[in-house]
Amino acid sequence: MRGRASPAERPRSAETIQPVPMKTIRVHSKKVWAVAFLKDGRQIVTASSQDTILRIWDVEEAEMVGTPFKGLSNCVDSVAVSPDD
Secondary structure, eight states: OOOOOOTTTSOOOGGGSOOOOSOOOOOOSSOOOEEEEOTTSSEEEEEETTTTEEEEEETTTTEEOSOOBOOOSSOOOOOOOOTTO
16 A cells, blocks of 8 residues: 655646746747757757747847748747757
């Protein structure tokens, strides 16, 4: 027979573990469906499935790095970054 989980072992509600946004960047013309951090944690990749654009951002400056990747032929619903970046 199993005992009850201690308070430290019990799952917390989603309300108590929600992250707080540090910054909001609004530049995609449609909703962003995917975000991935590069391994250094200083840049992110964002993708919008509706405007088919990928962007790379500097997290601290909240500025785009380089130019966006435009003209993808299909929807973008996920992004991944290789640890070899």
